[in-house]
Amino acid sequence: MNGEDLIDNILREGERQADEVEVFYARGESVSTEIKKGILGTAEESEAWGMAVRTVKDGRIGFSSTGDPDRWKECLNAALASGRIATPQQWGGFPKPAGITGTASSSDQNLVVAVEGAAEMVGDLLSGAAEHPVEVIGGSADLARTYLAVANTSGVLYGMDRTVAAVSLEAIREQSTGYEFDASPFRADIDARSVGEQAASLAARSLSGRDIETGRYDIVLSPVAAASILGQVLLPALSGRNVKAGRSFLADKIGEQVFDESLSIYDDPFAPGLGSTAWDAEGVPTRRLVFVEQGVLQRFAYDLKTGYRYGEGSTGSAVRFGSEGPGIGVHNLFVDGPRTKEPGDERAVWIHDVVGAHTANPFSGDFSVEISNPFWMEGGELADPIRTAMFAGNVFEMLREIEEFGKDSRRVGRLTIPSIRLNNQQIIGR
Amino acid sequence: MADVRYYDIRCVRGETTLVDIDNGVIESAGTSFFDKAVIRVLGPKGWGVLTRDHVDMDSKRELDALVEAAARLAAVTQDDINLADAPRGALPVPPLGEDPRDVDLEEKTRLLAGIEAAARVPEVANTRARYTEGIDAVRFQDSSGNEYSYEAVRSGFSVLAIASRNGVMQMGSERDHIITGFNLRDKQELGRKAGEVAVSLLDAKxxxxxxxxxxxxxxxxxxxxxxxxxxxxxxxxxxxxxxxxxxxxxxxxxxxxxxxxxxxxxxxxxxxxxxxxxxxxxxxxxxxxxxxxxxxxxxxxxxxxxxxxxxxxxxxxxxxxxxxxxxxxxxxxxxxxxxxxxxxxxxxxxxxxxxxxxxxxxxxxxxxxxxxxxxxxxxxxxxxxxxxxxxxxxxxxxxxxxxxxxxxxxxxxxxxxxxxxxxxxxxxxxxxxxxxxxxxxx
Structure with a gap:
């Protein structure tokens, strides 16, 4: 049975026992070449197949998934059994077919999933890294193509292709490490040589850092460091489910000036990006969502379940990872603001990345993390390296007073974010 | 296949059961299925690796085709890998006290709800609990004739409480996971502890x-x-x-x-x-x-x-x-x-x-x-x-x-x-x- 026959069978069979049925289907292929000790170490190729089924009966939602097409009946029965236990809720039905007008830029027609292509990117990574006196300790180049489809008993059947080209490299010189990466749906976006060069440059230049005294400093977070810290705290706070459950710092603050008036945050599912899509993981048409405009909180993100439950309506924000059920997320989130001058023009501590961002407190916004590749920045240039230190703060407070945004907006996973200058921040030296 | 120095295949077929209760609402409770295989071939230099969903390990034809495909991948590698000899053998898996498969989903959900409710002490604004159960059937064989299979059963939960006062939010969380049987009975104490920690953190410096x-x-x-x-x-x-x-x-x-x-x-x-x-x-x-x-x-x-x-x-x-x-x-x-x-x-x-x-x-x-x-x-x-x-x-x-x-x-x-x-x-x-x-x- 191929994909669409199987989907059809499940919908018809499921409809005999439930009010509504939804099938989410993904199949994909990928290749990955890994660098070990400066050469191509391992070559890997994957084929994946997965299907997730949701059933709804009297407002009770059931879910199951399987990686084995032969077990589809078992999977459907497990979804029905799970629905019998779920708490019933307000439910207005899966979406009907809509005139999808937006176009998503998530697939590269020219991307070929072949080990030779990945090996070529490894060659580029290594030649970039060779520009600095470092040892390459690891890295990888990946190419992937996935077909995703969502179908339901209201007549929706949407399918799309998604491609990914991704590279990373880690270099070391004595005890100084540097890590860089990039990922895009489009092979042509990836400059593997430059990624290798940047990682090696970080390792080479961070050597022999000087200690820094504990105190308050003006800092510049690179897009990578900013994405790590904000991703852990800001994204959950925008989820409608966390808002309604009393788990979001931003709950009850719509219309308020919550952040610096230069800051805007929006999700643009039609921009080219890893999460670009014209319909969400439940088949709801996506749209551009402005969460924060000039520092004022505008809205939260909802999926069907949370939207129906609280009378808010889905914002087309459902996403899925792996074989899990849909949840609330973002497609291509932009953190943005006007650029006046460069954030590093005046002396500051520049922070490339942080260690331990996942230990931040997502509810209060407090964090204290170790910083990676910190430098004194003078006149927009990285000057002397700093040995090691911690950076402590609170995400919600920190975003109330932003000094500058850089012109260097960069895609880090599903976030696109510039450098951010923050003054008077707490740095803890050794 | 002269270029194959060694191969192995490892299949894990199993089920994952999750129950998610958020503020007393049973958000989801159900079982999903997976069947994954990884085939590794050591070529003249390094590893070629294939991953697949749903491989029939007993089909020699399927296995041969996978080994050949992995060997083609191995051929592009440059890393000189050698494998040291190592002692073989598998330990017995510890016996299960109570097999989680003998407990129905309704009872698991009810027990988890008890832990989640225990976290709801005064000033706690939100509670959430999650039960995770994994049953893995693992099979392994390699080109040196080694074969083993075993079953791994894991059962446990986490509980989170968020206390809130005047716009200040603090959390407490507890978890317990074991490999020796069903692990949801008599655990309300951990729920209560998560709630109490969250509340006392409201006054912490x-x-x-x-x-x-x-x-x-x-x-x-x-x-x-x-x-x-x-x-x-x-x-x-x-x-x-x-x-x-x-x-x-x-x-x-x-x-x-x-x-x-x-x-x-x-x-x-x-x-x-x-x-x-x-x-x-x-x-x-x-x-x-x-x-x-x-x-x-x-x-x-x-x-x-x-x-x-x-x-x-x-x-x-x-x-x-x-x-x-x-x-x-x-x-x-x-x-x-x-x-x-x-x-x-x-x-x-x-x-x-x-x-x-x-x-x-x-x-x-x-x-x-x-x-x-x-x-x-x-x-x-x-x-x-x-x-x-x-x-x-x-x-x-x-x-x-x-x-x-x-x-x-x-x-x-x-x-x-x-x-x-x-x-x-x-x-x-x-x-x-x-x-x-x-x-x-x-």
């Missing part, structure tokens, strides 16, 4: 950053062991030049009396009966008497690096095996908890873990406590929140000045190379001299 004497509780000291020692002793990182512990076997890297162990044979959450390459597992003393004595290895890193013990290859289903920890801990010393507090005199007591991370090449780690107390004159005083600790691998272990006698293991999951595997770690209470404490208090 922010910790002040800086160098200070610190007492770590067994759970946090376990995470410390895992981040500060465990990762840097993994043979793949050592081989790739990504660990500060490379080339230091026989060197003193910690205080006298310090013994750090990784032991996959213990019936804790990181137990494996045999490793993911079919190698027998055994207790490995990474540090003995403060001296670095063994790396954790798989067959290829043992051949390349030496100075260690194989049997530490592990894999998430559908991913190739890499060197991992299992049950990692610091052995007991002889100090009592009271002696440790008295010796600390003025400092900070750190409790529980929100996780940690390490850069093993730079030798720097960070981890975060759930909460803590200031220690003044050998007595605990004010509660503090949002406090983390960072340190350097090569100096921190010398700064352990007292080892307690009350080791406890805690279950968790560890991420590396995009793979997550169940582990446990633990230690007795520890006293650390001049620890770098991160906090934003003034």
């Amino acid at each position: 922010l910790a002040k950053g800086g160098a200070r004497r610190a007492v770590l509780d067994p759970e946090l000291a376990g995470v410390f062991t895992h981040e500060a020692v465990g990762h840097a002793s993994e043979g793949d990182l050592v081989r790739e030049g990504a660990s500060v512990l490379a080339g230091r076997i026989g060197e003193r890297i910690g205080c006298e009396g310090l013994v750090v162990v990784d032991d996959p044979t213990l019936h804790e959450f990181g137990f494996i009966p045999v490793d993911a390459e079919g190698v027998a597992v055994r207790r490995t003393e990474i540090i003995r008497g403060g001296i670095l004595s063994s790396y954790l290895h798989n067959r290829e890193t043992l051949a390349a690096v030496g100075n260690g013990i194989p049997g530490h290859a592990r894999a998430e289903h559908g991913a190739p095996p890499i060197v991992r920890m299992s049950n990692t801990f610091i052995e007991n010393g002889d100090a009592t908890y009271d002696e440790i507090l008295a010796e600390c005199k003025d400092g900070i007591l750190l409790i529980g873990s929100r996780g940690g991370q390490v850069d093993p090449g730079r030798g720097v780690f960070q981890f975060n406590a759930e909460y803590g107390y200031l220690v003044e004159g050998g007595e605990t005083t004010d509660m503090v929140r949002d406090v983390s600790l960072s340190g350097e691998i090569l100096s921190t272990l010398h700064n352990i000045t007292l080892l307690g006698n009350d080791r406890k293991m805690s279950p968790g999951y560890c991420g590396k190379g995009g793979q997550s595997v169940p582990v446990s770690d633990g230690a007795p209470h520890l006293l650390l001299e001049s620890a770098t404490i991160g906090g934003r208090g003034e």
Whole structure:
């Protein structure tokens, strides 16, 4: 049975026992070449197949998934059994077919999933890294193509292709490490040589850092460091489910000036990006969502379940990872603001990345993390390296007073974010 | 297939049951199915690896085709891999007290709801609990004729409470996961504890950053062991030049009396009966008497690096095996908890873990406590929140000045190379001299 026959069978069979049925289907292929000790170490190729089924009966939602097409009946029965236990809720039905007008830029027609292509990117990574006196300790180049489809008993059947080209490299010189990466749906976006060069440059230049005294400093977070810290705290706070459950710092603050008036945050599912899509993981048409405009909180993100439950309506924000059920997320989130001058023009501590961002407190916004590749920045240039230190703060407070945004907006996973200058921040030296 | 020096195939077929209760609402409760296979071929140089959903291991034709495809991948690699000989054999899997498959989904949901409800103490605004059960049927065979199969059953839960007052939100969380049977009965106490911690944190102070004497509780000291020692002793990182512990076997890297162990044979959450390459597992003393004595290895890193013990290859289903920890801990010393507090005199007591991370090449780690107390004159005083600790691998272990006698293991999951595997770690209470404490208090 191929994909669409199987989907059809499940919908018809499921409809005999439930009010509504939804099938989410993904199949994909990928290749990955890994660098070990400066050469191509391992070559890997994957084929994946997965299907997730949701059933709804009297407002009770059931879910199951399987990686084995032969077990589809078992999977459907497990979804029905799970629905019998779920708490019933307000439910207005899966979406009907809509005139999808937006176009998503998530697939590269020219991307070929072949080990030779990945090996070529490894060659580029290594030649970039060779520009600095470092040892390459690891890295990888990946190419992937996935077909995703969502179908339901209201007549929706949407399918799309998604491609990914991704590279990373880690270099070391004595005890100084540097890590860089990039990922895009489009092979042509990836400059593997430059990624290798940047990682090696970080390792080479961070050597022999000087200690820094504990105190308050003006800092510049690179897009990578900013994405790590904000991703852990800001994204959950925008989820409608966390808002309604009393788990979001931003709950009850719509219309308020919550952040610096230069800051805007929006999700643009039609921009080219890893999460670009014209319909969400439940088949709801996506749209551009402005969460924060000039520092004022505008809205939260909802999926069907949370939207129906609280009378808010889905914002087309459902996403899925792996074989899990849909949840609330973002497609291509932009953190943005006007650029006046460069954030590093005046002396500051520049922070490339942080260690331990996942230990931040997502509810209060407090964090204290170790910083990676910190430098004194003078006149927009990285000057002397700093040995090691911690950076402590609170995400919600920190975003109330932003000094500058850089012109260097960069895609880090599903976030696109510039450098951010923050003054008077707490740095803890050794 | 002249270019195939070795191959193995590992299939994991199984079921995952999840129950998610959020503020009394049963958000989802159900079972999903997976069937993953990984085929590895060692070509003239390095590895070619294939991953597939749903492979029939008993079909010789299918297997031959997969091995041939993996061999074509191996042909592009340049890394000279050799495999060390290693002892074979599988331990028996511990018997299940109560088999979670004998408990129906309704009862699991009801028991979890009891734990979640217990967390709802006054001033708690939100509670959430999650039950996770995994039944894995693992089959392995290799080109040397080794074969094994076993079943792994895991059952456990986490509970989260968020307390709220005047716009201030604080959290408390507890978890418990085991491999020896169903694990939801008589656990309301943990729910209540999560709720009470969240509420007491509403009145806690922010910790002040800086160098200070610190007492770590067994759970946090376990995470410390895992981040500060465990990762840097993994043979793949050592081989790739990504660990500060490379080339230091026989060197003193910690205080006298310090013994750090990784032991996959213990019936804790990181137990494996045999490793993911079919190698027998055994207790490995990474540090003995403060001296670095063994790396954790798989067959290829043992051949390349030496100075260690194989049997530490592990894999998430559908991913190739890499060197991992299992049950990692610091052995007991002889100090009592009271002696440790008295010796600390003025400092900070750190409790529980929100996780940690390490850069093993730079030798720097960070981890975060759930909460803590200031220690003044050998007595605990004010509660503090949002406090983390960072340190350097090569100096921190010398700064352990007292080892307690009350080791406890805690279950968790560890991420590396995009793979997550169940582990446990633990230690007795520890006293650390001049620890770098991160906090934003003034």
